[in-house]
Structures are given as structure tokens and as C-alpha cells.
Amino acid sequence: MARVRGVHADASDEVAQLYAAACPRLIGLLTVVGGSRADAEEVAQEAFVKLLQRWSTVREYDDPEMWLRTVAVRMLVSRHRRHRVARLALPRLAGPDLEHADPGGTDDLIDLASAIARLPIDQRAVLVLHHLVDRPVDEVARVLKVPVGTVKSRLARARAALAPHLVDSEQLS
Incomplete structure (x- = not known):
């Protein structure tokens, strides 16, 4: 090396x-x-x-x-x-x-990755760190140097933005 x-x-x-x-x-x-x-x-x-x-x-x-x-x-x-x-x-x-x-x-049917990609970067970062990397909210706050309340509000906004794209399979039948 x-x-x-x-x-x-x-x-x-x-x-x-x-x-x-x-x-x-x-x-x-x-x-x-x-x-x-x-x-x-x-x-x-x-x-x-x-x-x-x-x-x-x-x-x-x-x-x-x-x-x-x-x-x-x-x-x-x-x-x-x-x-x-x-x-x-x-x-x-x-x-x-x-x-x-x-x-x-915009397409009516979009996959989760595409929906996540459309989120603002701040919301995307908290969503991925919290849900995909499985970090607790307080650790996400430390990583991003923002208050815990900011992480929670960004998570709530991200979830609300993704909700229409997360259709239950029973609704599709």
C-alpha cells in the first residue's frame, strides 16, 4: 500500500x-x-x-x-x-x-425510493438515519447538530409526505 x-x-x-x-x-x-x-x-x-x-x-x-x-x-x-x-x-x-x-x-404510482428521493434533504437525512440506519432520535439530532424537536418535526413532515405513496396492498385489490 x-x-x-x-x-x-x-x-x-x-x-x-x-x-x-x-x-x-x-x-x-x-x-x-x-x-x-x-x-x-x-x-x-x-x-x-x-x-x-x-x-x-x-x-x-x-x-x-x-x-x-x-x-x-x-x-x-x-x-x-x-x-x-x-x-x-x-x-x-x-x-x-x-x-x-x-x-x-409526476407519476401517480411511484416506488418508495423515488418518494424518499423527492423529500427535502433535511427530511430525507432524518428519515434514513432514524428508520433505515435505526438510530434513535437523540442520536440523529447529535449527528445533524439540530435539536431533538427539529428531528421529530422533520420526521413527521417526511412521514406525511410519504403517506400517500405507501398504499396498503388491500386497497389495490
Whole structure:
């Protein structure tokens, strides 16, 4: 394995082991939260770079993977916010013809992944961390650095937005 400048061999071996164990799970989590595997892979790599830079401190934590997951989710949320601001600004900069353009129709029948992908990133993050990663509300609040009440309200909004898409199979018969 090639050595990383500024990182001792033992540290790079430890990070390599964490990478091998945690990276597939992290990419899966970020893909569900962000909706894009390519973005998830980029953010995961950026999170591991931050981990390398802070390994002497993070290695002492009880759960370095939790630190990594926290950093990665925050980075993904920030990335989505920047992209959203850019998308909203583009039509205004382009002129009135594009400002009222429909970005695409909505289907009556959509699967759960697609419905989750349509949620705002803040709601998506709490929903995935709480329901799919099975983290308690207080831990989700710590990870996202928001109050517990904010997590609860985002969960409620996310559930309400998903409710129409979660049709009971008996209703389909």
C-alpha cells in the first residue's frame, strides 16, 4: 500500500481497515439519503480524507465509524443545499422563459425510493438515519447538530409526505 504523506504506516493501516469495513455501508447510506451513488461515493471519499487528517484524534473515539458517518451526512446535506441554491438561481439568471418551466411531471404510482428521493434533504437525512440506519432520535439530532424537536418535526413532515405513496396492498385489490 502506498504511504500517505504525513500519516504514519500504522495509522494508514488502521484507516485502511476502517475503510474496507465501513465504506460500503457509508456509500449505501449516502446513496439512500442523497439519491445518487456517484455523489455518495464522492462524499464518502471526502469524508475519509477528513478522517485521515484527524486520525490521531478520531482513533481514540469509541466509534470512529459514527464520526465518519456524521461527517459524511453533514457534507452531503451541505452539498445538496449548495446545488439547490444553484438550481433555484439558474432560472432567475436565465430569464423569464425558464423560470416557469416544469422540471418534469409526476407519476401517480411511484416506488418508495423515488418518494424518499423527492423529500427535502433535511427530511430525507432524518428519515434514513432514524428508520433505515435505526438510530434513535437523540442520536440523529447529535449527528445533524439540530435539536431533538427539529428531528421529530422533520420526521413527521417526511412521514406525511410519504403517506400517500405507501398504499396498503388491500386497497389495490
